[in-house]
Amino acid sequence: MSLAVSYSAYGGPDVLEIIDVPEPHAGPGQVRVAVRAAGLNAFDYKLRRSPAVMPSHTLPSRQGSEFAGVIDELGDGVTGLAVGDEVLGWAPLTAQAEFVVVNATHVAAKPAGLDWASAGGLYSVGNTALRSTDAVAPTAADTVLVSAAAGGVGILAAQFALRTGATVIGTASEQNHEFLRGLGVIPVAYGPGLVDRLRAAAPQGITAVIDNAGEETVLAALELGVAPARINSVVYFEGADKYGISVVGSGKKTSAELWELARLVASGELVLPIAATYPLAQVREAYERLESRHLRGKVVLLVG
Structure with missing residues (x-):
């Protein structure tokens, strides 16, 4: 046994x-x-x-x-x-x-x-972060909002977006802001007043969203004018029918992808x-x- x-x-x-x-x-x-x-x-x-x-x-x-x-x-x-x-x-x-x-x-x-x-x-967080980042296809021209950016999926998704050259804003509790700054992420507190804080953090506008938190993030993104097709949530599945956002989560797992994720973390290229x-x-x-x-x-x- x-x-x-x-x-x-x-x-x-x-x-x-x-x-x-x-x-x-x-x-x-x-x-x-x-x-x-x-x-x-x-x-x-x-x-x-x-x-x-x-x-x-x-x-x-x-x-x-x-x-x-x-x-x-x-x-x-x-x-x-x-x-x-x-x-x-x-x-x-x-x-x-x-x-x-x-x-x-x-x-x-x-x-x-x-x-x-x-x-x-x-691997679960790595695969989900990859799929959700791919769903919004960030480039160096984008400003990407990653919600719950200090969580397992959020930390990796923020880093994948950064690796494309995009500007990345991440919502997180205050205790994690300095950590996110160290990664190159612009931290923003979630909660009441989120839209105003996001406007202040990204006066140039936000063009893509990787959501790991839920409805609050999606509604804020829509209010800020982000196109629904460039909002992906791994938790707010109702948003697909209500607002036309994508809800791509994990999938397409391969041992080659897993090995590459492991290599990146082992080398310090991902945290x-x-x-x-x-x-x-x-x-x-x-x-x-x-x-x-x-x-x-x-x-x-x-x-x-």
């Missing part, structure tokens, strides 16, 4: 349990990974709190979608990988466990300079702070921290 995070009822972090599950084994084309770290994401707790997020979801359910660890078993037909390889990858709804079994194409080599927590917390780490046994406390919001970067479970 091995340990995994599970829940049998919808609700807050208190419904989470560490349970015994049969130890999985790699089938043809698969690898088994002894997990060292597994990231926490907002989707995890949104799905856990409400069946409306994914009507096809059934209980009991496992949890987590991204991990890093060491390959300890190869299935038939796997080439290019070996027992003992350090990897990171994705495993929808099963990553928060002592072992995961995934297709060999769902892992990438972990760069030697990348710590376990960063490796285990990278992804780790807000906190917790042992697997403290998964409830970890989600309480994540759900308290206003974090800088990722919360990660350390497993092995």
